[in-house]
Amino acid sequence: MPLQISDLSDAVLHTHYAVRGPIVARAQELEDHGKEIIYCNIGNPQALGQKPLSYVRNVLAACERPELLKVANHAFLDDVREKARYILEQSRYGIGAYSESKGLRFVRAAISEFIAARDSHDGVAQASNPEHVYLTDGASKGVQTALRLLIASGNDGILIPIPQYPLYSATITLYGGRQIGYYLDEESGWGLNEQLLEDAMRRAMKEGIRARAIVVINPGNPTGSVLSEDDMRMVIHFAKRHNLAILADEVYQENIYKPGLKFISFAHLMSKIEEREVSLFSFHSTSKGFFGECGQRGGYMEVRNVPEEVIAQITKLQSVALCANLPGQVLTYLMVSPPVAGEPSYRLFDEERNAILSELGKRAKMMEEGLNRIPGIHCQPIDGAMYAYPSLSLPAGRTDEEYCMTLLEATGVCVVPGSGFGQKPGTAHFRTTILPPTSQIEHVIDAIAAFHLQWR
């Protein structure tokens, strides 16, 4: 008899990943039948018209085919040629061979330098160990490795924010762990609240769950909030008090739009307060920021305050599927070692970066203001990341799943219901990206407004 659905584990069956769930499947069906769909369900910038950075693609093309540096010499600026040659030389075999399980050494070294430079401020001289850096296929794979390590029994729990990015809930379920939701405080712009963290912890203890780690997404997905140093400090003390590791999802670190706000990494703050007892896993990606290279799956995980014997276990886990893809590793290298002022590629690189980031800032503002103009929809400030997560006043008994599905059918706008990210009981939300071009954002807002006013 063929494999049946009844043969599968509860862990598989109960895994739920809303960002690509039934609403998106329905959107694809509608699109196949000729309906125009605006995909606001997923942070996929190049699918909504964002151009890849010229510098990055030029180097990657030369790495794929080094002969181009000879036969089409004129098509590459000097620093692109040098960078590609350096990569090919340092990788020894080019991008067609497996690398070490952790990833190419020179890339890990460059990541450590990037972290040290980024985090050496405010009186802190930061250092990072390249042997504690892992190249991953996007940040997702790094998160999964960390969760694999931390969930040792069906009783082990991971604190995740509510709302959260569903990679976390899905992976925790799939790995047979327990999810411990802690609420973010919508009224204060989705801020952290120590009381809400302790509440979550108490509930977990009552259920006999052993909490192992806390996930913090900063800037926030889906919330768009950016953490203050005080909130981060509070989280570190909380983690220490309860013997938790911290998983710091920092993939939106370049995506901060509110003037005056600055990204602070957990690695920086933990160095600043000389915290060496709390294990830290931080994640970064080439899919977000201004690269937006989602398809090429680059990213890294840096691990701190973890003994060498645990590092060896992580390396072993990485080795089972051999290594992260090499184009993604090269991309990650380019992210952490971009052209600098004076190099031939710098001017265009800088222009393209600034254009993308200021455009994203503009779209965040348009989305926030536009949604807030709709009676019955309320959106907190979008200070960072790539999403809006507005609350909806819905008629009694109706759910945001129904709302989003009907919105899709009526307007072609594809957003994801709040139920996929988690929310306080009795509230309703959806997540939309801020990624459509400005002309489309207006259309999206108008469509939602018209829909919202008549939906019952």
Next chain:
Amino acid sequence: MPLQISDLSDAVLHTHYAVRGPIVARAQELEDHGKEIIYCNIGNPQALGQKPLSYVRNVLAACERPELLKVANHAFLDDVREKARYILEQSRYGIGAYSESKGLRFVRAAISEFIAARDSHDGVAQASNPEHVYLTDGASKGVQTALRLLIASGNDGILIPIPQYPLYSATITLYGGRQIGYYLDEESGWGLNEQLLEDAMRRAMKEGIRARAIVVINPGNPTGSVLSEDDMRMVIHFAKRHNLAILADEVYQENIYKPGLKFISFAHLMSKIEEREVSLFSFHSTSKGFFGECGQRGGYMEVRNVPEEVIAQITKLQSVALCANLPGQVLTYLMVSPPVAGEPSYRLFDEERNAILSELGKRAKMMEEGLNRIPGIHCQPIDGAMYAYPSLSLPAGRTDEEYCMTLLEATGVCVVPGSGFGQKPGTAHFRTTILPPTSQIEHVIDAIAAFHLQWR
């Protein structure tokens, strides 16, 4: 307190992946200290000098940077330009955007056509459903998805050949399943033997293990054997009798060296005998064959005889980490739709392919004959794949682990002990790849011969 080794699960701690284990770590240390190492531990052709195919890299370079088709038009043949344009058009957003979770549709369609063409022979008109094809980051990730699906409880077992490729043992342990080893028959060139399969099944039942699937690696890793149709038919009947799914690891399907031998896929044979009750997961990769593109992590999994509701579960699992990397997806597309006679790229493509495959055939023969000339070492015929797995006569009480570690220290030749792949109690083996260039193979054999004669 930081995360401790005692916090980790037994599943993590017991996972063992020999191909990148302590011997390889030691090899890297020695290399860092200036010793010349010949890495025969892993099938990584480009690290041992195999050149990537020009056609493939030209198309990939153009996909990374489409402007090259204009600014360096002369550097691309007509069919390369067309192919790249087709890929960019069909993918809609190029290679920088996430694709569908299953992978790009046109790539899946091309894979289905490839399978149908490959498998339509011997009176069988084969068909393949693109909706049952999944693009994966190398074959490894596909294998892991299938095992994730099949291991539903700590009592679920997977039959794997002994010797096997340690991806299987490692993943089964990591996912908390039970490994059921079935011996291959060394004396008959590592053939399959129904009695040995039934023995394994009986042992499993006695231990209360519920067998869920059988893994077959054809051509064999590490054995180099190629299955006959009769053996495959026996496996299918065995699987049906015991209600097992089949995992067909067919990544070496292009690597058959013995004249007259032909690759037969499980999909073909199951169509031929009209078997519709046995679920089949088959795997292919761009890392082996004559592409050897290990670093770019391309591959696919095709699923058969599985109900649609299970297909939906597989798609959900794939979606949690978004999608396979797009350069790898493009590479897989090129593997299944190579240039054809008459196209401008064909001649060089064909030359490069034939040169690689005939070179690999030559190396397989050299390795087999060379090892068999050493008294106390016996190697079965290397009919396919990329490895030799000779048996060793060792002094009483000595292990192949010690042997390989000492061989490495003495000669710089890095091979993997039989204990990492599994072997009959009381026997000793190592696995070496056949990949070093011919001049190095002679050196490897001489080094092993000299070492073997004096090692006590």
